[in-house]
Amino acid sequence: MTAARTLYVATWGSPLNWKPVVYRCSGGERTGFSSIVCAKADRYVVYALDSAVTAAAKRSEVDGRILEAARGSGLEVAEEGDRVAVRPAEGREWREALRRYMKAVAEAMGYEVEVVATGSRGLYGGYLYEAKPDHILAELVLGLWRQVEALGEPGGTLEIMLDVTHGVNFMPTISLYAARLLAGAALLRGYDSVKISVWNATPQEWSYEALFSDSVDHLQFLWKPNIQAVRALYYGAPLHYAALCRKVEEPDYRSEPKPICGEGPCRVTYGEQPDYRYLYERLLAWAGCRDLPGTLSQYKQWHVVKKLNPTAKLLVQHELEDIKRSLDKRRLGGCTTLAELKGMTSSRAHEPCSKDNRDFVAHAGLLDSNTKICRHGNDYTMQIDERTYKCLEK
Template identity: 25%
Template sequence: MGRTLLIATWGQPALWGPAVYVLEERERRTLEHCTSLPLLLEKYGDADVALLVLDSLVDEYADGRREGACYECYDKLRGLLQGAARAASYSELRKGVKKFVEELLECMGIDGRARVVVCPAVGSPGGRWSFESKPGDFEAVALAGLGPRCLEEGYERVVLDLTHGVNFMPAVALRVAERLANILLLAHGAKSVKLEVYNSDPYPPRSQRPELRLNLVAREEVRAVRVPAPLPERLLRPTRQLDSQTSEGVRRVNEEYKRTVEVSLSALYYPLPLALHYSLSQAGEAPLRVMEDALGLWEHTVSVCGQRVKGALRLEPDAVYALLLVEAVLRGLGRPEYPARLERLRETVKLYESISEPHYYLIVDELSRVEGALAKRKPLLIRLRLLLRSLVERRPQRGVRLCELYGEECRDGTPDKRVMIAHAGLQKELVLVDPQGTISYKGDVRQMLKEGGLLIPFAE
């Protein structure tokens, strides 16, 4: 079956009563429990589990005793939530909620391999505490929590169980699952990633142990990666005045984010494999480090005042996703090379098949053209031409322009967006090739892409 990542959204476990969950697919499976998760674990065998829960679990449920193992375990462990409510910081609050959910899983007899990601709530789900956040923060934290696992593990399937999600959780979790599938495609070179979404029948009021179907509501083979365009201007967006030290940290992280993603994702969005190798070879910051720094600043600025949780920063989910995409390209590509050998660029082609099939064939055709011209012109003739030019210009020459290699007229070297896309970034006046088949751009790559309108714009 292949490796599976099983993601479940959990709201308030104290409210879940016992039920007989039913899966009716090729064979009928039933399991009595207070949550749908064990039945899906039975179906998907050795799946890794990820739980997306809300920080609002700290708002302790106290509206009367309920029937079932979920409530019994909740009641047994509520002291952990009371401890989290007394936390001196938001970081400690999240750790306390995470510990509670991990202990809850163990109490309910659910496999302990689950990763728990505590995400920000919005409003007042429990009725007493209030949480001033946005659904985008939930998405960003969920991506930051699960993205690294998808970079490490080559899951062939992502299963999303929306049964116990509340408010905006199901809608945002579906978007997270789709983006994780994109990360898996790039990082591990898969042809496709299966995405399956489940949700149960509603729990009838005043029922005891109802039979609830666990419905497969969506199934998709994810084959293409979506690169966000435009890109967010900022990874972290202040919502109120910050102290000078935090403000400087936010400025630094936002600048590092832009440097990390701008050229790399532009070279992915358009078919520019040589520019991709250049940008990745120049990257000064590790994408995951930038993401982790941003997450740390975000968490540090969330204040807990009594029963009010309020953040001072917004995390942009598209920006987190952009950083994860760059890291996924690094994992899928291996060590970048610039100047790049033609055979190394050929190894890059498969990466673009996950972005756009037409772009994939454009790149294959253009590399074949360069290889054919090299074979025809012979490396010795290129070396002689370079030697003569070095003597005339009194400086070493990196290579001849592609237009010279093709035996064609060399016009001015102005980047042309249409030509660059049509020729996979190898506009003949702008690219140099040496006798060994190593190619590079004549000038500054970022400036060239900017002049050609080939940089994905940033937008507020």
């Protein structure tokens, strides 16, 4: 049995005004700048915004070790009166400076972290950040997915431990949303279930507590997918997913903030806006597209079938068992359609889903006249007619 894996994801705003406090953790008291000192995980990830490298705070609120981390990461530190501000050094890439900064802060507490960075929105330190929601979501979802992959071969339970103690603005909400999206991809990749927990440290008392916990063990779609391979999962047609997912490339999206300075505040732009939903659908299509089954018995055991919603899973299992029973009654030597195997009339052979796709959905995509069964050694292969792809367009 594969052991559970835990991915810790912390939302960090600007560390400039962080002070070390004593956190009341489940295992006792721990001192640190951040509640990360309470966490136990296989991999530690910090989600940070670009605006953290143009932040400012009162000098009296800034710990010297945070300033050392900022300077050591290549940021410029400016002290004006009672204010301290950080800025990226001219000519340096902002993202790389941000990652070094967050890593240095974590190292000051004895932790090694990976950093997922996204754009920001709003006016911070004289810089107007203009990232659109799709910029932010695309980088966050795919950035966190790379961290899931880095945990190694999937299996058992994946726990995403989301620490929102230090998150600012939209960070906690968008991180929880991203975690829910990633659950589907993780299930398709091979995890049995995904547990999502949200943690926070109470102000002044600094008691580290779980606020929310949920477990996901089947695919849940938040919108009707557009990519055909994923639409096949939406309709509970796993053989169509297996055929179509091979055509989808692994998604990738990365951006670099581009400051434009002139009159007024400097604008920080992010280039062409991506479609995060399209990128996420590509991730779903790609995540489960490995170790694809080739025979009837393999389809019956395929983990993707087990991760369909409960109704779709029962329909698929019923159809596959029905095919197996029909084959047990007849010694098949070559190939035949399901209609011929069951002694049915092929009345719809030339027009699958001409009006609607009710039959397609009801039979897990295995239309009698458009599904071919062939003997393969001691097993059987199944082939679907490409004309049934139109059923996914309904």
